Amino acid sequence: MIPHGVQVFVALEPIDMRWSFDRLSGIALDRVGYDARGGALFLFCGKRRTAMKVLFFDGTGMCIFYKRLDKGQVRLPINHDPAAKHVEISDAELESLLDGIELDRVSLPPIH
Numbered sequence: 001m002i003p004h005g006v007q008v009f010v011a012l013e014p015i016d017m018r019w020s021f022d023r024l025s026g027i028a029l030d031r032v033g034y035d036a037r038g039g040a041l042f043l044f045c046g047k048r049r050t051a052m053k054v055l056f057f058d059g060t061g062m063c064i065f066y067k068r069l070d071k072g073q074v075r076l077p078i079n080h081d082p083a084a085k086h087v088e089i090s091d092a093e094l095e096s097l098l099d100g101i102e103l104d105r106v107s108l109p110p111i112h
Contacts, residue, residue: 011044
């Protein structure tokens with residue numbers, strides 16, 4: 001489902017999960033520095049980290065994929081830079097996040 005080799009950015013600061021297309025597009029530009037229509041995927045989590053939204057442009061319009069975990073929390077990747085507002089992950093790491101797998105416990109292939 002996730003295109004191979006696509007750039008994936010994870011916003012490290014929580015968002016209001018009621019936000020939709022326009023607000024998330026603005027957050028992608030402000031916090032990540034990329035236009036949401038540029039082909040990358042942008043992952044956002046709420047304060048409780050029980051749900052996540054992935055914003056992406058499919059070529060004809062903006063799309064949001066929303067996932068709420070039945071149990072547990074989304075385990076965001078660790079970034080050692082305290083000033084960082086986002087981190088880039090691979091498409092395989094995104095699939096693991098969407099499956100509820102903790103990224104620091106899995107050996108994943110490198111980003112191509």
